[in-house]
Amino acid sequence: MPASRVLDDLLPRPGGPLPRVAVIGAGxxxxxxxRMLTGAGFPVRVLDKGRGPGGRLSTRLHAxxxxFDHGAQYFTARDPLFQAQVNAWREVGVAAxxxxxxxxxxxxxxxxxxxESVRYVGVPGMNTLATVLAEGLGVRSGVRVERVARDGKAWRLTSDSGEDLGLADVVVAAVPAPQAVALLEGAPTLAARAREARLTPCWAVMARFAAPVAxxxxxxxxxxxxxxxxxxxASKPGRASGERWVxxxxxEYSAAHLEETPEQVAPKLVExxxxxxxxxxxxxxxxxxxxxxxxPSPPLDTPALYDADTGLGACGDWCAGPRVEGAFLSGVALARQVVAGVAGQ
Structure with a gap:
């Protein structure tokens, strides 16, 4: 089974012309x-400020x-749909x-x-899962969407550099809640919900040791x-040998030292x-x-946010719950809401 097949065939294909969808954030x-909306026939664009897809599914290559998997460390699966996706990843060797x-x-x-929890990781890195999910989507990286404004019946997207990023009928903010607020101004109720979410910071240190840590x-x-x-x-499957620790x-510590430099934080956390x-x-x-x-601390009590009248929405682990599974299920929930909104028109 192809790694993406679980999502590609999950939704029905609505009839008639389908709205253009812009997804802000490639986590x-x-x-x-x-992936789900593309499989259902929607024209979809994904815009992300990072150098590549993944968000906190992040892996850094050392010289x-x-x-180093310096973001998400591993994931578990409880929901049957997510377990099916994990099984598909395992079949093609991108998770273990x-x-x-x-x-x-x-x-x-x-x-x-x-x-006795079963823990999984991406292979050879956590970001491999994001790479597989992004296949065929044409993600545009290195662009930060700053403004979403009405232009007739559609939404016009503008980058922080002033670049016109074109029009979309549906815009989804798949970014952390504090960043989603400004993108949801056209749907004040959704912006207010996003403003309620609280997310805690985390300093991550990638440390290399000459000798094994006992x-x-x-x-x-x-x-x-x-x-x-x-x-x-190195204890994770598919990783190179060497004494590397995240x-x-x-x-509490990360919040108290949030504005310190990486050079200040690294030795303190090694100590x-x-x-x-x-x-x-x-x-x-x-x-x-x-x-x-x-x-998220704690997440909202809803799997996703969507306003079918305006075509604005948001998703992320701050909606459905922390961890990779929560982010996955939030994207699934919002895709279903978008399709339901089209069917109800």
């Missing part, structure tokens, strides 16, 4: 939405050939089960996890620390890692990346 929810040793870590004390875990939720999570990259700052491990571990290299909008 999981935006790509899922675009030594190793990688991560069987690393998971537990909690507190100042050198290790507690293995008692839960820790009997490959992934750990860290207690009583500026860190919330650490992971040994260190995630806690929401926190050493304290958590309870050993003198020193990184030969450490680079920090700031995720300003990392986790």
């Amino acid at each position: 999981v929810s935006g790509l899922v939405l675009a 030594d050939g190793g990688t 089960e991560w069987r690393g040793r998971i537990g909690t870590l507190e100042r050198g004390a290790v507690t293995p996890s008692s839960k 820790l009997a875990l490959d992934g750990a939720f860290v207690k009583d620390s500026p860190l919330s999570w650490v992971a040994r990259e 260190l995630h700052g806690s929401p 926190a890692f050493a304290r958590a491990v309870g050993a003198d571990v020193r990184a030969v290299e450490a680079v920090a990346h700031r995720w300003r909008f990392a986790m």
Whole structure:
């Protein structure tokens, strides 16, 4: 089964001329939405400010050939539709089960996890899943949509550089809630809902060590620390060897140090890692990346936002729930709402 087939054939094809759709944001929810609507025959464009699709499904390649999944670390599957998509990814080799040793870590004390959760990762990196979802969609990267304004019965999109990005009948903000607010001004009720959402930040450090870190875990939720999570990259399937770790700052620490520079944050979180491990571990290299909008806290109580009268909508993990699955299901929900809106016209 092709990796995208689960989504491509999920929706019925409405009859008659279909509205032009512009999706702002090429994270999981935006790509899922675009994939489904494209499969149903809609003309769809995807615009994203990043260098490539993925959002927090992000993997950085190091000069030594190793990688760092510095955004989403892994994902689980509970919903049957998402599990079907995960199975399709696994069949073509772009996802695999991560069987690393998971537990909690507190100042050198290790507690293995008692839960039997099945955890998956993209192969060879988390961003591979975004690349597969984006196949055939013609995502335009490196463009930030700043304004969505009425132009007759359609919406005209304008970039932050003043570039006219053309017209669309339906516009979806598949971006973090604080960024979605300005794009939803044409539907004040939706903008107000997006304004309610709260997202916490996360500093992520990509650290490389010369010697193996003596820790009997490959992934750990860290207690009583500026860190919330650490992971040994080489323990994931399809990764190169080498002692590379991703260190995630806690929401509290990340918020308190949000405006510091990466150069200031990286050594502090490496030091926190050493304290958590309870050993003198020193990184030969450490680079920090700031995720300003990392986790919904809490998400809204709706899977997606859509106003069929205006043709404006929004989706993301801040609607349906955190993690990759939440973003996936939010895109699915909004695609169904858009099709229902066309059928009701």
